[in-house]
Amino acid sequence: GENVEQHPSTLSVQEGDSAVIKCTYSDSASNYFPWYKQELGKRPQLIIDIRSNVGEKKDQRIAVTLNKTAKHFSLHITETQPEDSAVYFCAASPILNQAGTALIFGKGTTLSVSS
Amino acid sequence: DTEVTQTPKHLVMGMTNKKSLKCEQHMGHRAMYWYKQKAKKPPELMFVYSYEKLSINESVPSRFSPECPNSSLLNLHLHALQPEDSALYLCASSQAPPGGSSGNTIYFGEGSWLTVV
Numbered sequence: 001g002e003n004v005e006q007h008p009s010t011l012s013v014q015e016g017d018s019a020v021i022k023c024t025y026s027d028s029a030s031n032y033f034p035w036y037k038q039e040l041g042k043r044p045q046l047i048i049d050i051r052s053n054v055g056e057k058k059d060q061r062i063a064v065t066l067n068k069t070a071k072h073f074s075l076h077i078t079e080t081q082p083e084d085s086a087v088y089f090c091a092a093s094p095i096l097n098q099a100g101t102a103l104i105f106g107k108g109t110t111l112s113v114s115s
Numbered sequence: 116d117t118e119v120t121q122t123p124k125h126l127v128m129g130m131t132n133k134k135s136l137k138c139e140q141h142m143g144h145r146a147m148y149w150y151k152q153k154a155k156k157p158p159e160l161m162f163v164y165s166y167e168k169l170s171i172n173e174s175v176p177s178r179f180s181p182e183c184p185n186s187s188l189l190n191l192h193l194h195a196l197q198p199e200d201s202a203l204y205l206c207a208s209s210q211a212p213p214g215g216s217s218g219n220t221i222y223f224g225e226g227s228w229l230t231v232v
């Protein structure tokens with residue numbers, strides 16, 4: 001089945017710096033790669049996603065890149081702010097059976113932004 | 116409106132109790148999911164319903180029993196749980212059953228915090 005590896009597990013940056021989180025996946029049939037932000041005690045919130053026919057997508061300070069050949073994708077956050085502190089999960093959507101697919105998550109990255 | 120509503124928000128139950136978690140969405144989504152999340156861990160897939168039919172069961176113990184009464188509702192019936200089942204249970208939905216050439220955005224509810232004593 002699909003396996004999603006995420007690195008690093010923790011990341012500490014100074015306010016204003018950039019942060020990069022990387023994920024690799026194993027199933028070449030995966031075609032959808034979202035990123036979720038989860039603050040303590042809250043639900044995962046989708047922050048950006050990318051589909052397999054696109055190599056890069058940007059939304060203000062957040063960008064995601066996808067390399068299908070190498071089977072890895074990355075989250076880039078520029079000009080980090082303290083409110084960016086949270087756990088970030090990458091995910092991949094493989095084809096599990098004939099009826100459908102479901103997200104498989106990486107283990108998460110705890111991002112701490114200090115002011 | 117991208118709202119998935121879960122009730123109750125908090126539930127404490129004994130190991131001999133029977134309880135249910137409920138989930139509702141009115142976005143016309145045809146796929147609904149149950150995920151389990153332990154502290155400091157990623158969400159783990161439990162069940163997927165596509166067009167109100169169970170399409171994925173990730174080897175979940177039978178003490179967890181899902182039910183999809185209609186396209187807007189998803190329940191998770193709980194019976195004879197163990198303390199290690201204490202976790203955040205997340206319901207989610209997506210517009211169409213996945214499996215096509217494009218992915219579908221999955222929206223999570225706020226979750227139900229379950230404590231088994």
